[in-house]
Amino acid sequence: MKLATIKDGTRDGQLAVVSQDMKTAALADGIAGTLQRALDDWSFHAPQLQDLYDALNQGKARHAFDFDTYQCMSPLPRAYQWADGSSYVNHVELVRKARNADMPATFWTDPLMYQGGSDDFLGPTDDALFGSEDWGIDFEAEVAVIVEDVPMGRTASQAGEQIRLLMLVNDWSLRNLVPAELAKGFGFFQSKPATAFSPVAVTPDELGDAWHDGKLHLPIECFWNGRQVGKAQAGEDMVFNFPQLIAHMAKTRRVRTGSIVGSGTVSNKDASRGYSCIAEVRALEMIADGKASTPFMKFGDRIRIEMMDKAGKSVFGAIEQEVGASEV
Amino acid sequence: MKLATIKDGTRDGQLAVVSQDMKTAALADGIAGTLQRALDDWSFHAPQLQDLYDALNQGKARHAFDFDTYQCMSPLPRAYQWADGSSYVNHVELVRKARNADMPATFWTDPLMYQGGSDDFLGPTDDALFGSEDWGIDFEAEVAVIVEDVPMGRTASQAGEQIRLLMLVNDWSLRNLVPAELAKGFGFFQSKPATAFSPVAVTPDELGDAWHDGKLHLPIECFWNGRQVGKAQAGEDMVFNFPQLIAHMAKTRRVRTGSIVGSGTVSNKDASRGYSCIAEVRALEMIADGKASTPFMKFGDRIRIEMMDKAGKSVFGAIEQEVGASEV
Numbered sequence: 001m002k003l004a005t006i007k008d009g010t011r012d013g014q015l016a017v018v019s020q021d022m023k024t025a026a027l028a029d030g031i032a033g034t035l036q037r038a039l040d041d042w043s044f045h046a047p048q049l050q051d052l053y054d055a056l057n058q059g060k061a062r063h064a065f066d067f068d069t070y071q072c073m074s075p076l077p078r079a080y081q082w083a084d085g086s087s088y089v090n091h092v093e094l095v096r097k098a099r100n101a102d103m104p105a106t107f108w109t110d111p112l113m114y115q116g117g118s119d120d121f122l123g124p125t126d127d128a129l130f131g132s133e134d135w136g137i138d139f140e141a142e143v144a145v146i147v148e149d150v151p152m153g154r155t156a157s158q159a160g161e162q163i164r165l166l167m168l169v170n171d172w173s174l175r176n177l178v179p180a181e182l183a184k185g186f187g188f189f190q191s192k193p194a195t196a197f198s199p200v201a202v203t204p205d206e207l208g209d210a211w212h213d214g215k216l217h218l219p220i221e222c223f224w225n226g227r228q229v230g231k232a233q234a235g236e237d238m239v240f241n242f243p244q245l246i247a248h249m250a251k252t253r254r255v256r257t258g259s260i261v262g263s264g265t266v267s268n269k270d271a272s273r274g275y276s277c278i279a280e281v282r283a284l285e286m287i288a289d290g291k292a293s294t295p296f297m298k299f300g301d302r303i304r305i306e307m308m309d310k311a312g313k314s315v316f317g318a319i320e321q322e323v324g325a326s327e328v
Numbered sequence: 329m330k331l332a333t334i335k336d337g338t339r340d341g342q343l344a345v346v347s348q349d350m351k352t353a354a355l356a357d358g359i360a361g362t363l364q365r366a367l368d369d370w371s372f373h374a375p376q377l378q379d380l381y382d383a384l385n386q387g388k389a390r391h392a393f394d395f396d397t398y399q400c401m402s403p404l405p406r407a408y409q410w411a412d413g414s415s416y417v418n419h420v421e422l423v424r425k426a427r428n429a430d431m432p433a434t435f436w437t438d439p440l441m442y443q444g445g446s447d448d449f450l451g452p453t454d455d456a457l458f459g460s461e462d463w464g465i466d467f468e469a470e471v472a473v474i475v476e477d478v479p480m481g482r483t484a485s486q487a488g489e490q491i492r493l494l495m496l497v498n499d500w501s502l503r504n505l506v507p508a509e510l511a512k513g514f515g516f517f518q519s520k521p522a523t524a525f526s527p528v529a530v531t532p533d534e535l536g537d538a539w540h541d542g543k544l545h546l547p548i549e550c551f552w553n554g555r556q557v558g559k560a561q562a563g564e565d566m567v568f569n570f571p572q573l574i575a576h577m578a579k580t581r582r583v584r585t586g587s588i589v590g591s592g593t594v595s596n597k598d599a600s601r602g603y604s605c606i607a608e609v610r611a612l613e614m615i616a617d618g619k620a621s622t623p624f625m626k627f628g629d630r631i632r633i634e635m636m637d638k639a640g641k642s643v644f645g646a647i648e649q650e651v652g653a654s655e656v
Contacts, residue, residue: 080447119408187515
């Protein structure tokens with residue numbers, strides 16, 4: 001099934017079920033008011049949501065309304081955890097090569113992961129506001145999953161069972177703030193501003209045979225100011241699959257329901273697939289020409305991130321955001 | 329006023345108001361079911377909570393019950409953000425000196441801060457379970473604040489106005505997992521397991537003249553297996569006060585209500601005050617003797633963290649935890 005969160009002026013919005021073709025939706029308020037509440041007792045709520053989804057798809061849901069991604073918050077407008085891996089090690093290797101830094105061999109065996117801020121996610125069509133273009137504004141197209149409770153010590157062979165929903169991510173990054181933060185050794189903070197997610201979160205069964213081996217085998221498409229710049233296959237070159245990322249999180253602590261786990265920027269070794277973040281094309285330019293020629297984003301720039309199934313239909317709806325100046 | 333969250337089998341527990349002497353409590357269920365809900369609309373809920381607090385202190389609250397810290401979850405059992413600074417730069421300098429690493433001069437002017445996991449906090453008397461003693465189990469005694477919404481770009485001169493509550497923290501750390509994680513550059517993840525907070529969160533007005541200049545001017549006391557090992561003054565040697573830490577967080581993004589901000593391990597230049605984490609005494613031993621002689625914690629060890637006011641009364645109740653082996 002497909003779920004979305006509709007803006008209603010509250011911090012958590014209202015949970016809605018969205019039809020398979022994403023033309024209509026119905027509020028789930030008789031079942032669970034918010035997505036977090038549904039996840040807090042998923043085995044109780046999911047069958048009821050599925051019934052509503054079936055009725056909606058058959059045109060039998062009462063009070064159905066036209067679905068509009070501009071009315072959406074992120075499926076979880078705020079979450080208790082946002083942990084982002086960096087599973088496409090090709091991307092890490094390129095970026096490091098561009099600055100003449102060796103990559104430790106362990107990066108192929110031990111996942112890179114950072115703890116992201118989760119108190120304030122942007123909706124899929126919300127403007128992304130920043131204080132300065134000098135911060136090096138960049139998009140990052142990723143896939144993410146939402147999990148139910150994972151016990152401490154859960155291994156990768158079992159961790160995949162806790163995956164309940166998938167989404168797309170735009171993991172906004174401020175590249176020019178990264179080097180100083182990484183040098184401090186405590187990870188990203190100011191360089192990772194509010195993240196945006198796709199209008200719709202979908203259950204794994206909805207993805208058919210595109211979802212296997214803990215990876216989503218579809219291309220993630222990026223359009224920068226209307227021009228397609230990326231169509232990387234999310235199922236290829238993903239060194240750590242989602243169950244492995246979840247097991248990494250659960251090594252020393254429990255992972256609680258509603259936690260979001262990101263894949264990291266999707267990146268293929270085949271450079272003809274384009275890029276899912278500007279940092280990658282700049283790294284390629286640096287390696288080829290000794291200097292990066294593609295600038296980061298400017299105020300007024302737009303980014304669209306979407307994923308089509310094999311029939312050419314949008315799976316999650318599009319993230320479509322415009323960069324703007326914050327008022328401060 | 330003083331607030332606590334009582335275990336009731338749910339993920340978020342039940343919000344209670346606790347009397348000034350911490351002998352009695354009353355559920356706030358007629359006002360707000362959970363602390364996060366109270367914080368979501370604080371200006372509406374706080375006056376009602378204050379009325380209940382006044383009635384409780386006068387012995388006039390209906391359905392008051394004996395307050396027992398063993399019935400407490402952390403005031404926020406899960407939160408949308410846990411950001412931990414490292415404001416006692418003396419501590420950072422010592423630890424680096426012990427391993428012959430210079431400390432960049434910017435550490436005195438630009439706060440160190442990491443994004444912590446916030447999906448699963450331990451209650452103040454919950455056992456802390458770990459997979460192995462070899463992980464280098466350490467406590468860290470800190471002060472934390474809970475803030476209301478902070479706009480992006482808010483400066484330190486104004487950010488203090490958003491502080492609503494204060495707590496104590498036991499920021500469990502797995503020291504032997506730290507070096508490998510810091511070497512990867514993405515910050516802490518597995519080396520920072522679930523954090524615990526004090527039984528009670530208090531409003532700043534409750535602290536009288538001990539709360540000024542954005543710092544809490546009282547000693548934080550640590551007892552390891554019953555022996556007092558630390559009594560550092562939280563108001564001394566704190567290089568970045570809470571408003572400065574909040575402003576650091578808000579530079580590139582909004583900070584939303586219920587976000588928790590930590591001070592970092594309390595540490596004084598005066599070594600006679602003892603230590604608030606084992607890593608610090610080990611650093612001092614390393615500097616003096618060339619080797620650390622104090623071991624990290626073992627299964628069965630206990631840690632008690634508490635803060636007394638000038639009249640000798642516990643301000644937040646005690647964090648009292650035992651270290652144990654996880655079942656995995």
